Ligand code: SF4
């Protein structure tokens with residue numbers, strides 16, 4: 001069933017520019033000569049290396065094992081020789097260890113263990129296969145998926161939301177995945193819904209992707225009644241296009257009417273949210289036994305010759321993706337991993353693609369605002385667009401005055417760092433950065449006491 005939903009409070013309508021890459025079918029990047037596989041590609045503790053320099057590895061072989069409850073394994077994304085375990089450039093800007101693998105050109109895979117009976121696998125077996133595959137949320141949050149498949153017994157989950165919103169401007173990887181790998185996405189969602197034991201499933205897709213809405217709905221109908229179909233009611237929710245519609249809290253509020261409490265998690269209101277790419281990876285892991293060694297990335301922006309979408313091995317340097325799409329044109333102002341609202345600017349094109357890399361955006365210099373930061377004029381534009389209902393102006397002023405204790409009364413930790421406030425501020429105040437600063441300093445203060 002397709003159903004239209006209303007929008008959420010606040011938010012903005014930036015230039016989406018999805019047309020640059022939305023019609024570009026997913027291409028496959030030729031295998032690189034070398035990959036640098038970070039041991040941290042997820043929220044939580046880095047994986048522990050289990051290979052050493054000189055080892056030969058096969059594609060899909062574990063090179064780092066999960067080092068705690070909230071951690072995931074990482075795998076060789078090429079076959080070849082380990083030539084280094086070193087501190088590497090990482091998209092987050094943090095210092096992270098990575099495994100360097102020189103390709104032997106053969107792409108010699110480990111022996112995979114497919115499972116024909118995937119629809120009838122018990123929940124624990126599904127969790128184990130997902131955990132072994134090293135899946136972390138592909139929407140960008142990179143939370144370990146097997147942990148999300150094991151909610152605490154005290155907090156039962158009744159609703160699975162499948163997030164196909166992709167509200168970040170420019171990004172189209174999830175859109176293409178829903179069009180070209182519809183079966184994988186839906187089958188993965190079926191598996192997740194069975195493991196969680198939910199009583200309903202809701203897909204969330206913005207109304208700027210009507211073809212994806214139709215494709216997902218048709219696939220749900222195609223498998224209905226078969227062993228591979230949903231056992232609970234499913235709705236394809238069509239949402240007004242507005243940023244940040246794909247934020248978990250906004251999506252839950254609109255699709256279920258529940259509000260995730262301050263400091264709480266979706267499970268507190270009986271909901272779990274999984275991205276469409278994560279669902280496809282779950283299906284690959286359970287049905288084919290494939291570890292997560294690649295993902296689809298949108299490479300786009302006015303500073304790129306030929307924007308598009310590409311399937312790429314994790315650990316591939318951004319440089320190769322940019323070259324694949326014809327290279328940069330004109331004077332480039334910024335290279336961003338992710339979208340323009342929440343992405344992270346990079347200083348080095350050797351930075352590798354990781355599990356959470358949804359896009360690489362090339363922004364021309366003349367698209368970058370260089371106006372000076374000015375004092376707050378109390379116009380309240382930031383308050384009107386904040387989807388959480390915060391006072392970004394007040395948090396930023398507290399941060400500026402180093403009044404971190406006082407900033408707490410304005411709930412900085414509820415900020416989802418969507419960037420709406422900075423986007424509309426006529427004084428060009430870097431509100432998100434100041435809110436992040438306040439969060440960090442409040443944490444330091446708390447750690448001291
Ligand atoms: S305060 Fe946080 S949640 Fe609110 S608009 Fe700014 S970045 Fe988004």
Ligand code: SF4
Nearest residue numbers: 376377379380382425
């Ligand atoms: S939008 Fe900018 S100038 Fe206006 S109240 Fe917020 S911080 Fe102040």
